[in-house]
Amino acid sequence: MKTSIFSFLILAIVLFSCDNITTEKKDANFQQKTTTDETSIDKITSDGIMTPEVLWSLGRVSDIQISPDGSKILFGISKYSVKENKGDRNLYIMDIDGTNLKQITNFKGSEYNGVWRPDGKMIGFLSHKSGSTQIWEMNIDGSNLKQSSNIKGGITAFKYSPKGDKILYTADVKVDNNIHDIYPDLPKANAKIYDELMYRHWDHWADEFYSHVFVTDYKNGSISNGNDLMKGERYNAPREPFNGMEDINWSPDGSKVSISYKRLTGKNYALSTNSEVYIYNLENGSNQCITKDGFEGYDDGATWSPNGKMIAWSSMATPGFESDKNRIMIHNFETGETIDYSKGFDQSSSSFVFSADSKTLYFISGIEATYQIYSLDIASKSIKQITKGDHNYNSVAVAGNKLIGTKMSMIYPTEIYSIDNNGNEKQISFINKEILDKITPAKFEKRWVATTDGKKELVWVIFPPNFDKTKKYPTLLYCQGGPQSAVSQFFSYRWNFQIMASNGYIVVAPNRRGLPTFGQEWNDQISGDYGGQNMDDYLSAIDAVAKEDYVDNNNLGAIGASYGGYSIYWLAGHHEGRFKALISHCGIYDLPSMYTSTEETFFVHHDLGGAVWDKPQPKSYTEFNPANFIGNWDTPILVITGGNDFRIPYTQSMQAFNAAQLHDIPSRFLFFPNESHFVVQPQNSILWQREFKGFLDKYLKN
Numbered sequence: 001m002k003t004s005i006f007s008f009l010i011l012a013i014v015l016f017s018c019d020n021i022t023t024e025k026k027d028a029n030f031q032q033k034t035t036t037d038e039t040s041i042d043k044i045t046s047d048g049i050m051t052p053e054v055l056w057s058l059g060r061v062s063d064i065q066i067s068p069d070g071s072k073i074l075f076g077i078s079k080y081s082v083k084e085n086k087g088d089r090n091l092y093i094m095d096i097d098g099t100n101l102k103q104i105t106n107f108k109g110s111e112y113n114g115v116w117r118p119d120g121k122m123i124g125f126l127s128h129k130s131g132s133t134q135i136w137e138m139n140i141d142g143s144n145l146k147q148s149s150n151i152k153g154g155i156t157a158f159k160y161s162p163k164g165d166k167i168l169y170t171a172d173v174k175v176d177n178n179i180h181d182i183y184p185d186l187p188k189a190n191a192k193i194y195d196e197l198m199y200r201h202w203d204h205w206a207d208e209f210y211s212h213v214f215v216t217d218y219k220n221g222s223i224s225n226g227n228d229l230m231k232g233e234r235y236n237a238p239r240e241p242f243n244g245m246e247d248i249n250w251s252p253d254g255s256k257v258s259i260s261y262k263r264l265t266g267k268n269y270a271l272s273t274n275s276e277v278y279i280y281n282l283e284n285g286s287n288q289c290i291t292k293d294g295f296e297g298y299d300d301g302a303t304w305s306p307n308g309k310m311i312a313w314s315s316m317a318t319p320g321f322e323s324d325k326n327r328i329m330i331h332n333f334e335t336g337e338t339i340d341y342s343k344g345f346d347q348s349s350s351s352f353v354f355s356a357d358s359k360t361l362y363f364i365s366g367i368e369a370t371y372q373i374y375s376l377d378i379a380s381k382s383i384k385q386i387t388k389g390d391h392n393y394n395s396v397a398v399a400g401n402k403l404i405g406t407k408m409s410m411i412y413p414t415e416i417y418s419i420d421n422n423g424n425e426k427q428i429s430f431i432n433k434e435i436l437d438k439i440t441p442a443k444f445e446k447r448w449v450a451t452t453d454g455k456k457e458l459v460w461v462i463f464p465p466n467f468d469k470t471k472k473y474p475t476l477l478y479c480q481g482g483p484q485s486a487v488s489q490f491f492s493y494r495w496n497f498q499i500m501a502s503n504g505y506i507v508v509a510p511n512r513r514g515l516p517t518f519g520q521e522w523n524d525q526i527s528g529d530y531g532g533q534n535m536d537d538y539l540s541a542i543d544a545v546a547k548e549d550y551v552d553n554n555n556l557g558a559i560g561a562s563y564g565g566y567s568i569y570w571l572a573g574h575h576e577g578r579f580k581a582l583i584s585h586c587g588i589y590d591l592p593s594m595y596t597s598t599e600e601t602f603f604v605h606h607d608l609g610g611a612v613w614d615k616p617q618p619k620s621y622t623e624f625n626p627a628n629f630i631g632n633w634d635t636p637i638l639v640i641t642g643g644n645d646f647r648i649p650y651t652q653s654m655q656a657f658n659a660a661q662l663h664d665i666p667s668r669f670l671f672f673p674n675e676s677h678f679v680v681q682p683q684n685s686i687l688w689q690r691e692f693k694g695f696l697d698k699y700l701k702n
Helices: 009-015 038-044 266-271 497-502 520-524 533-545 563-572 591-595 601-607 626-632 650-662 682-700
Strands: 060-066 072-081 086-095 111-116 122-127 134-139 157-160 166-174 209-219 248-250 256-261 276-281 287-289 299-304 310-315 327-332 338-340 349-354 360-367 370-377 382-385 392-399 402-408 415-419 425-427 443-450 456-463 473-479 506-510 551-561 581-585 637-642 667-672
Touching (some): 060 111, 060 392, 060 415, 111 157, 122 157, 157 248, 166 248, 256 299, 266 601, 299 349, 327 349, 327 360, 360 392, 443 533, 456 497, 456 533, 473 497, 473 563, 497 506, 551 682, 581 682, 591 650, 626 650, 637 650, 650 667
Parallel strands (some): 370 392, 473 506, 551 581, 581 637
Antiparallel strands (some): 060 072, 072 086, 111 122, 122 134, 166 209, 248 256, 256 276, 276 287, 310 327, 327 338, 360 370, 370 382, 415 425, 443 456, 456 506
């Protein structure tokens, strides 16, 4: 299923914090070595192609922060040790043009949430060095390290106030009773008791703690326990499971804090997407909801204009629909008006940042399976596309008269770029250049394929390194998850197209019906039609590419995760002999049981057309249920899942594997007890890649 934008940065830091990785600084060529062992670099790149080992050797760039004077960039690089099965994140700084790269932290364990103090003289960050996660500060060269907070239980994120006299932070607060509060005479009892939904979310069970927002005074580099703005509330801010500090922001004068979150509990929380934007007045203790009337879907990421007169956020109109268009809403505090500035703009928008003069709003939006930087002129309401090309921009920040963004593609992982207002780009970080220079990249091309209903779908075709068009290659149909999540220019550390192609396969990756960046009608069509037009779109794509002489039509496979995993189970009963091997990761096998076993009920309720017990029953549960077509299965299948996947519970995969076994279908079950919807631990990931390749090679390279 689709997740919020985004990603698992904090989760990865917490779970895979590594104590034993060292780094080597090298700023002459503006690049950073991923390992201190030159021999190991040569070893992992010896084949000259992308492999799982190469993938896990890459440094992962994230969270860029521009200094107050616009002259420097602060950011993090995460690196992983396969041997230790852990990761480590350090903070780096460089000049705005990419020169003078320097590593400025090197604790045992990860440093994250790095931010500039408003005076630009110090950098604050979070570290677990003292035994709990606390705020530390240092000079901008990494010297004079000092712990600034000592909050019981630790904190999870923080921001300085604009004047530098206060800090807001988030921390987990005990609000509910646990079983030992209820039964103090049973200290060794191990159980969970629930009276309402949602009792588990994504990959964890609900407990007595909730994430709250605190504000505290900050003086002479230290803070004390703060004021809980949400005291007694049984709500989480930021909103779970993947939202972050983009939902919590200071007003420019530091007198107010905006917070986006869901003030709902129980069944209402499970069935609703209605998050709101609240303005907390620190001077009088009041709070105001500015999305109270007419805003029934997600309202997230509220961002203040520098002059304090406006606040912008992304807003979805349809209740219960997590993949609705993200509109650009701007509230004017002087007039009291809230205006949708994206009317007539048939794209979703996110990652808002104002220009220094508050006249322009920059943001990221998807178009034709790419993500680009756009600008909105507030006065004229005109929207302009700034960047173009086959790539994804993940973030954008303002630095004087230029923009700084992070960009990736199917071929290259995230790096930092400088962009002028005409869209001219310059790469200014080269973190993985040393390794990537030793790798022959896969190549890709863009095709437009005719669909069965007379439309066109964009299809990426990824070719093996050193592709020879005179040869024939086994070919894979890639089925995307979401279901509303574009097959864009992402560089994935799980479903990596370069690795698939480097294994000797052509990959066909269609942007079938139900995927964003092609207008809202194309995006919305899939709801209530899981086994319909989008499945025809898959087959149109593979059939079109299979006409090429270099495709081995006798050795076609299909692969996918989440909704893509559902797609595999559906195609298993409807592919009419096209495929010789199938792989489903965390897929939905039985729609009726999915409705009552997933945690965010709003998703299935909207997308399947209602509850399984509704009269009349939505057609999804009969016409589009893969379990109803198991009698047609005839193709070897690999089924993969994780024990902590609560979005599509692992029992769905067990049902599929058991059904395949009972029907004598050659099948294999790969289960990761400690993984969730994604496989994120290094050694588990490499094992996943080896099983993935081994299964396909067995049935498609004969």
